[in-house]
Amino acid sequence: MTRTQQPVGDQIRWWRGHRRMTQLDLANRAEVSTRHVSFLETGRARPTRAMLLRLGEHLDIPLRDRNAMLLAAGFAPAFPEHTLTDMPMAVVSDAIRTLLAAHAPMPALVVDRHWNLVDANDTVALLTAGADARLLEPPANVLRLSLHPDGMAPRITDLAQWRAHVLHRLDRQIEATGDDELRRLRVELAGYPGGVDTTEPGPSLVVPLRVRVGDHDLSFVSTTTVFGTPLDVAVSELAIETFFPADAVTSEYLATGT
Incomplete structure (x- = not known):
C-alpha cells in the first residue's frame, strides 16, 4: 500500500x-x-x-x-488536475509558449514533478545533441538525460560538480515532497559514473553547466520559474528551467552560432 x-x-x-x-x-x-x-x-x-x-x-x-x-477521508478532491491541452489551461499553455519562445536563442524547457520533459524551445537540442535516441523518447527525463553515460554526460566538462549539484537538488526536492518515484530516480542517478566532486568552495555564486558543443566549451547558469499560488495539481508541479550564458564565449556562440 x-x-x-x-x-x-x-x-x-x-x-x-x-x-x-x-x-x-x-x-x-x-x-x-x-x-x-x-x-x-x-x-x-x-x-x-x-x-x-x-x-x-x-x-x-x-x-x-x-x-x-x-x-x-471520503471527500471529493479540492484541486483539479488538467493537461496543458485542456481548455482551462489555455492561459498557462500560452504563458509557457511565450516564455520559451522569448528565451531563444538561449535554451529553456518545462518539466513536471519527476523531471520529465513537457516542452522545450529549439535551442535545447543544442544541449542534447548526440544523446542516445532512447533517452529522448517521451517521457524523456532531463536528469537522466544529463547524467546517463549515453546522454549528455560525456560532453559535460564539469561532470563531477554538475552531478553533485543535481543529486543535491534532488535531495531537497525529495525532502519537500516525500515522493517515492524521485527517491528511485535519485538511486538510479547516483549509480551512474561521474566521479566525486572535490571542488573547493570558491568565488562562484552558482554551479554552471559546462558542456562541449562541437569545438566550443559552453557554460550556462540556470534559473527555475514556477507558477505563483497554483490551484491546479498539474500547474503546481510544473517548473520552467531557463539557461543563460555564463561567459562571453557562450553569449557569442548563441548569438552567431560560431
Whole structure:
C-alpha cells in the first residue's frame, strides 16, 4: 500500500513526521488542541473537509497529496488536475509558449514533478545533441538525460560538480515532497559514473553547466520559474528551467552560432 492509499490519519501522521513537527507544533499552527490532532491521527476522530485543507496548508503538503488525504477521508478532491491541452489551461499553455519562445536563442524547457520533459524551445537540442535516441523518447527525463553515460554526460566538462549539484537538488526536492518515484530516480542517478566532486568552495555564486558543443566549451547558469499560488495539481508541479550564458564565449556562440 502506497502512502496515498493509507488511512487519512496515517497520512496526517506521516506528513507531520516528515516535516519534523510534533503534535503540539501542528496543533498550535492549526489552532486546535493536541488531543484533537492525536485523535485525527489515530482515527478516533473523523476530520472535516475544512480541517484537512487547513492541515494540508500548515504542513505544506503538495496539492496532489492533499487530494489523496481528502479522498481517504471520503471527500471529493479540492484541486483539479488538467493537461496543458485542456481548455482551462489555455492561459498557462500560452504563458509557457511565450516564455520559451522569448528565451531563444538561449535554451529553456518545462518539466513536471519527476523531471520529465513537457516542452522545450529549439535551442535545447543544442544541449542534447548526440544523446542516445532512447533517452529522448517521451517521457524523456532531463536528469537522466544529463547524467546517463549515453546522454549528455560525456560532453559535460564539469561532470563531477554538475552531478553533485543535481543529486543535491534532488535531495531537497525529495525532502519537500516525500515522493517515492524521485527517491528511485535519485538511486538510479547516483549509480551512474561521474566521479566525486572535490571542488573547493570558491568565488562562484552558482554551479554552471559546462558542456562541449562541437569545438566550443559552453557554460550556462540556470534559473527555475514556477507558477505563483497554483490551484491546479498539474500547474503546481510544473517548473520552467531557463539557461543563460555564463561567459562571453557562450553569449557569442548563441548569438552567431560560431
